[in-house]
Each structure stands twice: as C-alpha cells, then as structure tokens.
Amino acid sequence: MIKRILLVLAVLGGFAAASLWGLHLYYRGQIFNPGNEPPALAEAAFPVETVTIRPTPDLALTGWWHAPEDGEATVLYLHGNSGNMGDYMPGVAPLVAAGYGVLIFDYRGYGGNPGRPTDEALLADALAALDWLDRRGVRPGGVAVYGYSLGTGVAVPLAARRDVGAVVLAAPFGSIAQMGYAQYPRWFVDAVLADRFDSLAAAPNVHEPVLIVHGTRDTTVPATLSEPLAAALPNAQRVVIDGAGHGWDLFEDGGTAHILDFLAATLAR
Numbered sequence: 001m002i003k004r005i006l007l008v009l010a011v012l013g014g015f016a017a018a019s020l021w022g023l024h025l026y027y028r029g030q031i032f033n034p035g036n037e038p039p040a041l042a043e044a045a046f047p048v049e050t051v052t053i054r055p056t057p058d059l060a061l062t063g064w065w066h067a068p069e070d071g072e073a074t075v076l077y078l079h080g081n082s083g084n085m086g087d088y089m090p091g092v093a094p095l096v097a098a099g100y101g102v103l104i105f106d107y108r109g110y111g112g113n114p115g116r117p118t119d120e121a122l123l124a125d126a127l128a129a130l131d132w133l134d135r136r137g138v139r140p141g142g143v144a145v146y147g148y149s150l151g152t153g154v155a156v157p158l159a160a161r162r163d164v165g166a167v168v169l170a171a172p173f174g175s176i177a178q179m180g181y182a183q184y185p186r187w188f189v190d191a192v193l194a195d196r197f198d199s200l201a202a203a204p205n206v207h208e209p210v211l212i213v214h215g216t217r218d219t220t221v222p223a224t225l226s227e228p229l230a231a232a233l234p235n236a237q238r239v240v241i242d243g244a245g246h247g248w249d250l251f252e253d254g255g256t257a258h259i260l261d262f263l264a265a266t267l268a269r
Contacts, residue, residue, distance in 0.1 A: 031150070031176060031195055032081055038062060038112035039086025045093040053105050055121075055128040061113050063105030063129065065136075066096050073142040073165065073267035074101035076129055078151030078158075084111035090248045091148060091170070094256045100263070101138070105129055119153065119176075119195040126158045141165045144263055147172065149221065149246065153197030156229075160205035166266040167210040168259055171218055171246050173225045174200040174232075182225075203232035210236040211262040213255045215244025237262075 041050065048064035055061065064085060068074050075095050079088045085104045095102050107125050108115025115121065126145075133143060144166040147155030152172035159167045173179055175198040180189035210233050214223040223240055230238040239258045244250040251259075 031197075032109065032117045033083075034107075034110040034117065035082070035084040035087070036112060037084070038106075039084045043086030043089060045089040046096045051103075051105075051132065053125070053128050053132050055108070055124045059108060059115055061105055061108060061125060061128070062111060063103055063132075066102045068101030069099040072099040072101065073144065073263070074103065074133060074138050075144045075146050075168075075263070076126070076133065076164075077102055077104040078126055078145065078147040078154045079104065079106075080149035080151055086111075088148065091251060094251070094260065095146075095263075098260055098263075100144075103129060103133060119197045122154045123157050126154050127161070130158065130162055130164075142267060144168060144267055146170070146259075150197065153199055156199035156206060156233075157202040159208055159210075160202035164208055166263060167206065167208050168262065169210060169212045169226070169229075170255065170259075171214055171221050171226075171250060172199065172212060172229055173197075173221050174229045178225060178228070179221070199229055200232050203229060204234065207234055209262070209266045211259065212236060212238040213241065213250065213258055214238070215241050215246065215250045215253070215255075217243055218246040218250070220246040 044064055046066055048066050051063045051065045053061040053063050077092055079085055085106050092102055092104055106113050107117055107122050109117040140163050143164045145155045145159055145164050146168040148170045152169040155167055155169060175196050177189055177193055177196050180193060212226050212230050214226045216223055226238060230236045241250060241254050244253040
C-alpha cells in the first residue's frame with residue numbers, strides 16, 4: 001500500500017512539474033514573440049548604416065545606425081517584444097526627422113540573430129549597444145535611452161547601471177510579475193515566471209530625467225501599471241494621453257510631441 005501511495009504521489013508530482021513547465025513555456029511565449037527573419041534594409045524609413053553589436057565575442061547582433069545632425073544628440077531605441085526592428089520605424093522616424101541620431105538593434109533571438117532572449121540577456125545586449133555608441137564617440141550625456149513596451153523593462157535597469165542623458169518610457173510597466181499579479185495568484189506567477197523585467201527594483205537608481213508616456217485605452221499594458229513606476233523613479237514626469245492605446249496611436253495622438261519636447265529640454269548637445 002505504501003509503495004502504491006508513493007507511486008501515485010510521484011506521478012502527481014511529475015504531472016504538476018510538467019504542467020508548471022508547460023505554463024512557463026506558454027508565458028515565455030507571451031513575453032517574447034520575435035520575428036525570426038532579419039528586416040529588409042528597404043524597411044528603414046531613413047538612411048542607415050548596418051552595424052554589428054557584440055554583447056560577447058561570439059555573439060553578433062545586427063543594428064541600424066543613423067548618425068545625428070551636427071550638434072544633435074543620439075537616441076538608443078529599445079523596441080518591443082514582437083517582430084524585428086523594421087517594425088518600429090513609425091516610432092523612430094520622427095526622431096530622425098528632428099535631427100537626432102538613432103541606434104536601433106534586434107535583441108538576441110530577434111531578427112535572425114542567434115541566441116535566446118531573457119531579461120538579463122536583453123539587458124546585456126543593451127549595455128553592448130551603449131558601449132558601441134561610446135566607441136563611436138557619442139558621449140553618455142548626449143544619449144537618451146528610449147524603451148517602448150517590453151523595451152522599457154530593459155531601459156530602466158540600463159539607466160540604473162549606466163549614466164545617460166535622459167530616459168523615455170513609452171507604455172511601461174513596473175515588472176512582468178506586477179502584470180501577472182493583477183490576474184493570477186502570486187504563488188502561481190512566481191512559480192511559472194522566470195523573466196521578470198523588474199523595473200520597479202531598478203527605478204530608485206535611475207537619477208536621469210525620465211518621461212513616461214501612456215495611453216488611457218492601453219489594454220496590453222494598462223496605464224495604471226506605470227503609476228508605481230513613476231512614483232519609484234526619482235526624477236520622472238508622466239504624461240497620460242486620453243484615448244490612446246498601446247500601438248502607434250499613442251504617438252500620433254500626442255506622444256511624439258511630448259517626447260520631442262522632453263528630449264530638446266533635457267539632452268546635452
């Protein structure tokens with residue numbers, strides 16, 4: 001009888017472990033939705049130089065670089081969780097039109113790049129991109145780190161580790177766990193979630209000026225989720241755009257104007 005009980009418990013334990021692993025993979029698929037193909041150069045909305053960013057000697061990531069106009073600053077653009085960098089040109093093009101330099105790149109596992117994306121891996125990729133700018137002679141005070149959606153979960157810890165000129169967060173969240181806790185029991189989220197993108201933990205160490213832009217009709221990352229983040233950042237301003245969602249309407253309905261005004265007021269030239 002004892003052997004039978006132990007066998008049943010072992011089977012149930014194995015089933016529970018397999019179920020949790022399956023849920024972990026499912027939620028990982030919700031966090032990371034990479035486009036596997038590299039973007040065509042024709043997708044760039046402005047002239048770019050194709051560059052290589054190396055987080056490690058054996059890992060090469062592809063990026064696009066548009067140099068700034070004379071005297072202008074540079075934006076390091078950290079894109080969202082889906083597609084590849086070519087999909088984010090509507091957010092980048094207004095920056096170039098305003099004269100800023102822009103470096104945008106695909107994370108590991110995105111856009112045909114090798115590697116497996118995780119929260120720590122994406123942060124390492126962004127640190128390497130900042131190093132690339134430094135080697136190009138771009139001063140840290142002349143760089144704005146701009147994160148959109150999932151990219152905000154990279155931008156905040158990046159700015160917590162490195163000095164930059166300013167930070168822009170479009171449709172940010174405090175952490176992936178925070179989003180999960182709003183829908184599921186805490187124990188369940190903690191059991192299945194490995195990649196937490198915990199901006200709230202890093203926020204107190206970000207002393208640069210920060211602009212948060214969020215839409216009231218964002219159903220992907222509800223605007224209420226950026227309130228605790230704004231409170232945790234020492235030098236943040238938060239703009240909530242009435243009627244805007246999570247897509248490009250956030251920028252078309254006034255987000256871009258706020259971002260450009262903020263960059264002009266804060267970035268060293």
